[in-house]
Amino acid sequence: MTADRRIEDELRRLAPLALGSLIRRYGHFDACEDAVQEALLAAAVQWPADGVPDNPQGWLTTVASRRLIDQWRSDESRRQREATMAAMSPPDALQAPEPGDWRPDRDDTLTLLFMCCHPALSAPSQVALTLRAVGGLTTAQIARAFMVPEATMAQRISRAKQRIKTTGIPFGMPPEQEREERLRVVLHVLYLIFNEGYTTTSGPDLQQAELTGEAIRLARAVHRLLPEDGEVAGLLALMLLTDARRSARTTPDGALVPLAEQDRGRWNRDQIAEGIALITETLARAPLGQYQLQAAIAAVHAEASTTRDVDWPQVAALYELLERVTPNPMVTLNRAVAVAMVQGPQAGLDLLRPLDADDRLAGHHRLHAVRAHLLEMAGDHAAARSLYRTAARRTASLPEQRYLEAQAARLGDA
Structure with a gap:
Protein backbone atom coordinates (compact mmCIF):
# COMPACT_ATOMS: atom_id res chain seq x y z
CA MET A 1 0.00 0.00 0.00
CA THR A 2 1.37 3.41 -0.96
CA ALA A 3 1.86 6.21 1.55
CA ASP A 4 -0.87 8.28 -0.09
CA ARG A 5 -3.32 5.37 0.17
CA ARG A 6 -2.47 4.87 3.85
CA ILE A 7 -3.15 8.56 4.49
CA GLU A 8 -6.43 8.36 2.57
CA ASP A 9 -7.55 5.36 4.63
CA GLU A 10 -6.51 7.08 7.86
CA LEU A 11 -8.47 10.22 6.97
CA ARG A 12 -11.56 8.17 6.18
CA ARG A 13 -11.26 6.50 9.59
CA LEU A 14 -10.77 9.81 11.38
CA ALA A 15 -13.52 11.77 9.61
CA PRO A 16 -16.45 10.56 11.75
CA LEU A 17 -14.39 10.92 14.94
CA ALA A 18 -13.63 14.57 14.19
CA LEU A 19 -17.20 15.26 13.11
CA GLY A 20 -18.60 13.63 16.22
CA SER A 21 -16.32 15.75 18.43
CA LEU A 22 -17.44 18.98 16.77
CA ILE A 23 -21.15 18.17 16.82
CA ARG A 24 -20.96 17.08 20.44
CA ARG A 25 -19.41 20.44 21.38
CA TYR A 26 -21.04 22.90 19.00
CA GLY A 27 -24.14 21.29 17.51
CA HIS A 28 -24.91 22.56 13.97
CA PHE A 29 -24.44 19.34 11.98
CA ASP A 30 -24.23 21.06 8.60
CA ALA A 31 -21.62 23.65 9.61
CA CYS A 32 -19.52 21.07 11.46
CA GLU A 33 -19.61 18.70 8.50
CA ASP A 34 -18.45 21.45 6.14
CA ALA A 35 -15.61 22.33 8.53
CA VAL A 36 -14.47 18.71 8.76
CA GLN A 37 -14.46 18.43 4.96
CA GLU A 38 -12.18 21.50 4.79
CA ALA A 39 -9.90 19.98 7.44
CA LEU A 40 -9.74 16.71 5.50
CA LEU A 41 -8.73 18.61 2.38
CA ALA A 42 -6.02 20.44 4.32
CA ALA A 43 -4.72 17.15 5.73
CA ALA A 44 -4.71 15.53 2.28
CA VAL A 45 -2.46 18.36 1.08
CA GLN A 46 -0.19 18.75 4.13
CA TRP A 47 0.30 15.25 5.51
CA PRO A 48 1.96 13.70 2.44
CA ALA A 49 4.51 16.53 2.51
CA ASP A 50 4.94 17.09 6.25
CA GLY A 51 4.15 13.64 7.60
CA VAL A 52 1.21 12.42 9.66
CA PRO A 53 1.01 14.29 13.02
CA ASP A 54 1.62 12.43 16.26
CA ASN A 55 -2.02 13.04 17.20
CA PRO A 56 -3.84 12.92 13.85
CA GLN A 57 -7.33 12.98 15.34
CA GLY A 58 -6.48 15.97 17.51
CA TRP A 59 -4.92 17.76 14.51
CA LEU A 60 -7.96 17.15 12.34
CA THR A 61 -10.47 18.16 15.00
CA THR A 62 -8.53 21.31 15.94
CA VAL A 63 -8.22 22.44 12.33
CA ALA A 64 -11.91 21.77 11.72
CA SER A 65 -12.82 23.67 14.89
CA ARG A 66 -10.78 26.69 13.79
CA ARG A 67 -12.37 26.63 10.33
CA LEU A 68 -15.79 26.50 11.95
CA ILE A 69 -15.08 29.40 14.27
CA ASP A 70 -13.50 31.48 11.49
CA GLN A 71 -16.59 30.95 9.37
CA TRP A 72 -18.90 32.05 12.14
CA ARG A 73 -16.79 35.13 12.89
CA SER A 74 -16.69 36.21 9.27
CA ASP A 75 -20.41 35.82 8.74
CA GLU A 76 -22.45 38.98 8.32
CA SER A 77 -24.68 37.90 11.18
CA ARG A 78 -21.66 37.26 13.41
CA ARG A 79 -23.17 38.90 16.47
CA GLN A 80 -26.36 36.86 16.32
CA ARG A 81 -24.42 33.64 15.84
CA GLU A 82 -22.03 34.40 18.70
CA ALA A 83 -24.97 35.22 20.93
CA THR A 84 -26.51 31.87 20.08
CA MET A 85 -23.22 30.12 20.76
CA ALA A 86 -22.81 31.94 24.07
CA ALA A 87 -26.21 30.65 25.14
CA MET A 88 -25.45 27.04 24.25
CA SER A 89 -21.72 26.67 24.96
CA PRO A 90 -19.22 27.28 27.76
CA PRO A 91 -17.62 30.79 27.77
CA ASP A 92 -14.48 29.46 26.12
CA ALA A 93 -16.33 27.60 23.36
CA LEU A 94 -15.00 29.89 20.67
CA GLN A 95 -11.39 29.36 21.64
CA ALA A 96 -9.59 26.91 19.36
CA PRO A 97 -8.92 23.94 21.68
CA GLU A 98 -5.70 22.12 22.11
CA PRO A 99 -5.69 18.53 20.84
CA GLY A 100 -5.85 17.09 24.33
CA ASP A 101 -9.21 18.80 24.95
CA TRP A 102 -10.80 16.58 22.35
CA ARG A 103 -10.08 13.20 23.96
CA PRO A 104 -8.57 11.55 20.88
CA ASP A 105 -9.44 8.12 22.28
CA ARG A 106 -13.16 8.90 22.13
CA ASP A 107 -15.07 7.22 19.30
CA ASP A 108 -18.38 8.86 18.41
CA THR A 109 -18.90 6.73 15.29
CA LEU A 110 -21.93 4.90 16.65
CA THR A 111 -23.54 8.10 17.92
CA LEU A 112 -23.00 9.72 14.54
CA LEU A 113 -24.51 6.67 12.81
CA PHE A 114 -27.58 6.91 15.01
CA MET A 115 -27.96 10.56 14.01
CA CYS A 116 -27.52 9.89 10.28
CA CYS A 117 -30.00 7.00 10.45
CA HIS A 118 -32.65 8.82 12.49
CA PRO A 119 -36.22 7.74 11.60
CA ALA A 120 -37.08 11.36 10.79
CA LEU A 121 -34.93 11.00 7.64
CA SER A 122 -36.00 9.08 4.54
CA ALA A 123 -34.14 5.87 3.68
CA PRO A 124 -32.31 7.47 0.68
CA SER A 125 -31.29 10.38 2.90
CA GLN A 126 -30.05 8.03 5.62
CA VAL A 127 -27.88 6.18 3.12
CA ALA A 128 -26.48 9.33 1.50
CA LEU A 129 -25.78 11.09 4.80
CA THR A 130 -24.13 8.00 6.29
CA LEU A 131 -21.78 7.67 3.34
CA ARG A 132 -20.96 11.38 3.43
CA ALA A 133 -20.62 12.00 7.17
CA VAL A 134 -19.51 8.62 8.51
CA GLY A 135 -18.00 7.08 5.41
CA GLY A 136 -16.07 10.14 4.33
CA LEU A 137 -17.09 9.79 0.67
CA THR A 138 -17.45 12.95 -1.38
CA THR A 139 -20.79 13.95 -2.81
CA ALA A 140 -19.44 13.19 -6.29
CA GLN A 141 -18.42 9.66 -5.23
CA ILE A 142 -21.84 8.95 -3.73
CA ALA A 143 -23.59 10.33 -6.81
CA ARG A 144 -21.51 8.10 -9.10
CA ALA A 145 -22.22 5.05 -6.97
CA PHE A 146 -25.98 5.59 -7.21
CA MET A 147 -25.93 6.75 -10.83
CA VAL A 148 -27.53 10.16 -10.18
CA PRO A 149 -26.28 13.67 -11.03
CA GLU A 150 -23.99 15.20 -8.43
CA ALA A 151 -26.39 18.14 -8.03
CA THR A 152 -29.22 15.73 -7.20
CA MET A 153 -27.15 13.98 -4.55
CA ALA A 154 -25.99 17.32 -3.13
CA GLN A 155 -29.62 18.39 -2.74
CA ARG A 156 -30.47 15.10 -1.03
CA ILE A 157 -27.66 15.51 1.47
CA SER A 158 -28.51 19.18 2.02
CA ARG A 159 -32.15 18.34 2.72
CA ALA A 160 -31.07 15.68 5.20
CA LYS A 161 -28.90 18.18 7.07
CA GLN A 162 -31.74 20.70 7.07
CA ARG A 163 -34.09 18.05 8.40
CA ILE A 164 -31.72 17.36 11.28
CA LYS A 165 -31.65 21.08 12.03
CA THR A 166 -35.39 21.73 11.85
CA THR A 167 -36.42 18.64 13.80
CA GLY A 168 -33.77 19.17 16.46
CA ILE A 169 -32.35 15.66 16.22
CA PRO A 170 -29.93 15.49 19.16
CA PHE A 171 -26.36 14.27 19.00
CA GLY A 172 -26.35 11.49 21.51
CA MET A 173 -27.24 7.87 22.02
CA PRO A 174 -31.00 7.22 21.85
CA PRO A 175 -32.87 6.39 25.06
CA GLU A 176 -32.39 2.84 26.26
CA GLN A 177 -35.94 1.83 25.31
CA GLU A 178 -35.34 2.98 21.71
CA ARG A 179 -31.78 1.77 21.28
CA GLU A 180 -32.41 -1.71 19.95
CA GLU A 181 -34.88 -0.56 17.29
CA ARG A 182 -32.64 2.36 16.29
CA LEU A 183 -29.67 0.00 15.96
CA ARG A 184 -31.77 -2.12 13.60
CA VAL A 185 -32.20 0.98 11.42
CA VAL A 186 -28.43 1.56 11.40
CA LEU A 187 -27.79 -2.05 10.39
CA HIS A 188 -30.46 -1.84 7.68
CA VAL A 189 -28.81 1.26 6.20
CA LEU A 190 -25.42 -0.50 6.13
CA TYR A 191 -27.14 -3.52 4.54
CA LEU A 192 -28.65 -1.28 1.84
CA ILE A 193 -25.26 0.27 1.12
CA PHE A 194 -23.66 -3.16 0.81
CA ASN A 195 -26.40 -4.52 -1.43
CA GLU A 196 -26.25 -1.55 -3.78
CA GLY A 197 -22.51 -2.09 -4.07
CA TYR A 198 -22.78 -5.85 -4.50
CA THR A 199 -25.40 -5.74 -7.26
CA THR A 200 -25.78 -2.23 -8.61
CA THR A 201 -29.38 -1.53 -9.53
CA SER A 202 -28.54 0.27 -12.77
CA GLY A 203 -25.67 1.08 -15.09
CA PRO A 204 -22.90 -0.76 -16.90
CA ASP A 205 -21.20 -2.39 -13.89
CA LEU A 206 -22.48 -5.31 -11.87
CA GLN A 207 -20.85 -4.16 -8.65
CA GLN A 208 -19.38 -1.11 -6.93
CA ALA A 209 -16.45 -2.26 -4.79
CA GLU A 210 -16.21 1.18 -3.19
CA LEU A 211 -19.66 0.79 -1.66
CA THR A 212 -19.23 -2.81 -0.49
CA GLY A 213 -15.84 -1.92 0.99
CA GLU A 214 -17.31 1.06 2.82
CA ALA A 215 -20.22 -0.98 4.17
CA ILE A 216 -17.78 -3.60 5.51
CA ARG A 217 -15.58 -0.92 7.07
CA LEU A 218 -18.55 0.67 8.85
CA ALA A 219 -19.89 -2.72 9.96
CA ARG A 220 -16.46 -3.47 11.45
CA ALA A 221 -16.59 -0.16 13.32
CA VAL A 222 -20.02 -0.95 14.79
CA HIS A 223 -18.89 -4.49 15.70
CA ARG A 224 -15.85 -3.05 17.45
CA LEU A 225 -18.14 -0.81 19.52
CA LEU A 226 -20.82 -3.48 20.13
CA PRO A 227 -18.93 -6.80 20.10
CA GLU A 228 -21.63 -8.69 22.01
CA ASP A 229 -24.50 -7.84 19.65
CA GLY A 230 -25.36 -10.93 17.62
CA GLU A 231 -26.99 -9.10 14.71
CA VAL A 232 -24.04 -6.73 14.33
CA ALA A 233 -21.71 -9.73 14.15
CA GLY A 234 -24.14 -11.48 11.80
CA LEU A 235 -24.26 -8.54 9.40
CA LEU A 236 -20.47 -8.27 9.30
CA ALA A 237 -20.16 -12.03 8.71
CA LEU A 238 -22.76 -11.86 5.94
CA MET A 239 -20.90 -9.03 4.21
CA LEU A 240 -17.55 -10.83 4.43
CA LEU A 241 -18.89 -14.14 3.15
CA THR A 242 -20.81 -12.51 0.30
CA ASP A 243 -18.07 -10.11 -0.74
CA ALA A 244 -15.61 -13.03 -0.78
CA ARG A 245 -17.14 -14.04 -4.15
CA ARG A 246 -16.53 -10.66 -5.79
CA SER A 247 -13.63 -11.51 -8.10
CA ALA A 248 -15.44 -14.60 -9.44
CA ARG A 249 -18.77 -12.87 -10.15
CA THR A 250 -17.77 -11.34 -13.49
CA THR A 251 -15.66 -12.27 -16.50
CA PRO A 252 -12.78 -10.00 -17.56
CA ASP A 253 -15.16 -8.12 -19.84
CA GLY A 254 -17.66 -7.52 -17.01
CA ALA A 255 -20.22 -10.22 -17.86
CA LEU A 256 -22.16 -11.72 -14.95
CA VAL A 257 -21.20 -15.20 -13.73
CA PRO A 258 -23.98 -16.81 -11.65
CA LEU A 259 -23.15 -18.47 -8.35
CA ALA A 260 -23.49 -22.00 -9.73
CA GLU A 261 -20.89 -21.31 -12.43
CA GLN A 262 -18.33 -19.36 -10.40
CA ASP A 263 -14.76 -20.57 -9.98
CA ARG A 264 -14.74 -21.07 -6.21
CA GLY A 265 -10.96 -21.16 -6.28
CA ARG A 266 -11.12 -17.40 -6.87
CA TRP A 267 -13.18 -16.76 -3.76
CA ASN A 268 -11.36 -14.88 -1.00
CA ARG A 269 -10.54 -17.63 1.50
CA ASP A 270 -9.36 -15.20 4.20
CA GLN A 271 -12.71 -13.39 4.17
CA ILE A 272 -14.54 -16.73 4.19
CA ALA A 273 -12.54 -17.97 7.17
CA GLU A 274 -13.18 -14.74 9.08
CA GLY A 275 -16.88 -14.76 8.23
CA ILE A 276 -17.38 -18.40 9.20
CA ALA A 277 -15.54 -17.94 12.49
CA LEU A 278 -17.62 -14.85 13.25
CA ILE A 279 -21.00 -16.45 12.53
CA THR A 280 -20.08 -19.71 14.28
CA GLU A 281 -19.15 -17.83 17.43
CA THR A 282 -22.21 -15.57 17.48
CA LEU A 283 -24.72 -18.36 16.70
CA ALA A 284 -23.50 -20.17 19.79
CA ARG A 285 -24.33 -17.31 22.16
CA ALA A 286 -26.77 -14.78 20.68
CA PRO A 287 -30.51 -14.92 19.91
CA LEU A 288 -31.16 -15.64 16.24
CA GLY A 289 -31.77 -12.70 13.93
CA GLN A 290 -32.15 -12.15 10.22
CA TYR A 291 -28.53 -11.20 9.54
CA GLN A 292 -27.18 -14.19 11.46
CA LEU A 293 -29.45 -16.53 9.47
CA GLN A 294 -28.42 -14.98 6.17
CA ALA A 295 -24.77 -15.29 7.19
CA ALA A 296 -25.34 -18.95 8.11
CA ILE A 297 -26.77 -19.57 4.63
CA ALA A 298 -23.79 -17.83 3.04
CA ALA A 299 -21.46 -19.98 5.19
CA VAL A 300 -23.08 -23.20 3.93
CA HIS A 301 -22.44 -22.07 0.35
CA ALA A 302 -18.88 -21.01 1.19
CA GLU A 303 -18.01 -24.37 2.75
CA ALA A 304 -19.04 -26.38 -0.34
CA SER A 305 -16.46 -27.08 -3.02
CA THR A 306 -19.08 -27.08 -5.80
CA THR A 307 -22.76 -26.16 -6.16
CA ARG A 308 -23.65 -29.87 -6.13
CA ASP A 309 -21.89 -30.24 -2.78
CA VAL A 310 -24.01 -27.52 -1.12
CA ASP A 311 -26.10 -28.88 1.74
CA TRP A 312 -29.36 -27.82 0.09
CA PRO A 313 -31.67 -29.31 2.77
CA GLN A 314 -29.85 -27.19 5.34
CA VAL A 315 -30.10 -24.10 3.13
CA ALA A 316 -33.83 -24.69 2.60
CA ALA A 317 -34.36 -25.15 6.34
CA LEU A 318 -32.45 -21.95 7.12
CA TYR A 319 -34.52 -20.01 4.57
CA GLU A 320 -37.72 -21.38 6.11
CA LEU A 321 -36.54 -20.17 9.52
CA LEU A 322 -35.51 -16.81 8.05
CA GLU A 323 -38.97 -16.47 6.51
CA ARG A 324 -40.49 -16.91 9.97
CA VAL A 325 -38.14 -14.39 11.57
CA THR A 326 -38.53 -11.76 8.85
CA PRO A 327 -41.36 -12.43 6.37
CA ASN A 328 -40.16 -10.95 3.12
CA PRO A 329 -40.92 -11.77 -0.53
Missing part, protein backbone atom coordinates in the same frame (compact mmCIF):
# COMPACT_ATOMS: atom_id res chain seq x y z
CA MET A 330 -37.22 -11.76 -1.44
CA VAL A 331 -36.60 -14.38 1.24
CA THR A 332 -39.42 -16.49 -0.22
CA LEU A 333 -37.89 -16.07 -3.67
CA ASN A 334 -34.54 -17.44 -2.48
CA ARG A 335 -36.22 -20.18 -0.47
CA ALA A 336 -38.02 -21.33 -3.62
CA VAL A 337 -34.68 -21.99 -5.33
CA ALA A 338 -33.38 -23.98 -2.36
CA VAL A 339 -36.60 -25.99 -2.09
CA ALA A 340 -36.42 -26.73 -5.83
CA MET A 341 -32.93 -28.15 -5.35
CA VAL A 342 -34.27 -30.51 -2.67
CA GLN A 343 -37.83 -31.36 -3.76
CA GLY A 344 -37.78 -30.55 -7.47
CA PRO A 345 -38.69 -27.49 -9.55
CA GLN A 346 -42.47 -27.79 -9.16
CA ALA A 347 -42.17 -27.40 -5.37
CA GLY A 348 -40.21 -24.19 -5.95
CA LEU A 349 -42.73 -22.91 -8.50
CA ASP A 350 -45.55 -23.51 -6.01
CA LEU A 351 -43.78 -21.23 -3.50
CA LEU A 352 -43.50 -18.50 -6.13
CA ARG A 353 -47.19 -18.39 -6.98
CA PRO A 354 -48.32 -16.20 -4.02
CA LEU A 355 -45.60 -13.64 -4.85
CA ASP A 356 -47.52 -12.57 -7.96
CA ALA A 357 -49.99 -10.82 -5.66
CA ASP A 358 -47.32 -9.20 -3.49
CA ASP A 359 -46.90 -5.56 -4.56
CA ARG A 360 -43.37 -5.50 -3.15
CA LEU A 361 -42.15 -8.02 -5.73
CA ALA A 362 -44.82 -8.45 -8.42
CA GLY A 363 -43.25 -7.44 -11.73
CA HIS A 364 -39.71 -7.42 -10.29
CA HIS A 365 -37.19 -8.83 -12.75
CA ARG A 366 -35.83 -11.30 -10.20
CA LEU A 367 -39.22 -12.95 -9.76
CA HIS A 368 -39.40 -13.51 -13.52
CA ALA A 369 -35.77 -14.69 -13.63
CA VAL A 370 -36.21 -17.24 -10.82
CA ARG A 371 -39.45 -18.55 -12.31
CA ALA A 372 -37.68 -18.87 -15.67
CA HIS A 373 -34.86 -20.84 -14.04
CA LEU A 374 -37.28 -23.23 -12.32
CA LEU A 375 -39.32 -23.67 -15.50
CA GLU A 376 -36.11 -24.53 -17.33
CA MET A 377 -35.32 -27.10 -14.63
CA ALA A 378 -38.82 -28.54 -15.19
CA GLY A 379 -38.19 -28.81 -18.94
CA ASP A 380 -40.60 -26.06 -20.07
CA HIS A 381 -38.06 -24.23 -22.22
CA ALA A 382 -40.55 -22.14 -24.17
CA ALA A 383 -42.03 -20.56 -21.03
CA ALA A 384 -38.57 -20.17 -19.50
CA ARG A 385 -37.26 -18.42 -22.60
CA SER A 386 -40.18 -15.97 -22.59
CA LEU A 387 -39.68 -15.14 -18.91
CA TYR A 388 -35.93 -14.69 -19.26
CA ARG A 389 -36.66 -12.06 -21.89
CA THR A 390 -39.27 -10.38 -19.70
CA ALA A 391 -36.79 -10.27 -16.83
CA ALA A 392 -34.13 -8.77 -19.11
CA ARG A 393 -36.49 -5.95 -20.09
CA ARG A 394 -37.26 -5.13 -16.48
CA THR A 395 -33.76 -4.66 -15.09
CA ALA A 396 -31.71 -1.48 -15.41
CA SER A 397 -28.46 -3.36 -14.75
CA LEU A 398 -26.69 -3.96 -18.05
CA PRO A 399 -24.73 -7.05 -16.86
CA GLU A 400 -27.92 -8.66 -15.56
CA GLN A 401 -29.76 -7.71 -18.74
CA ARG A 402 -27.11 -9.27 -20.96
CA TYR A 403 -26.99 -12.42 -18.86
CA LEU A 404 -30.77 -12.89 -18.98
CA GLU A 405 -30.85 -12.28 -22.73
CA ALA A 406 -28.09 -14.88 -23.14
CA GLN A 407 -30.10 -17.36 -21.09
CA ALA A 408 -33.08 -16.83 -23.40
CA ALA A 409 -30.94 -17.17 -26.50
CA ARG A 410 -29.37 -20.37 -25.15
CA LEU A 411 -32.80 -22.00 -25.10
CA GLY A 412 -33.19 -21.32 -28.82
CA ASP A 413 -36.60 -21.24 -30.45
CA ALA A 414 -38.13 -23.74 -28.06
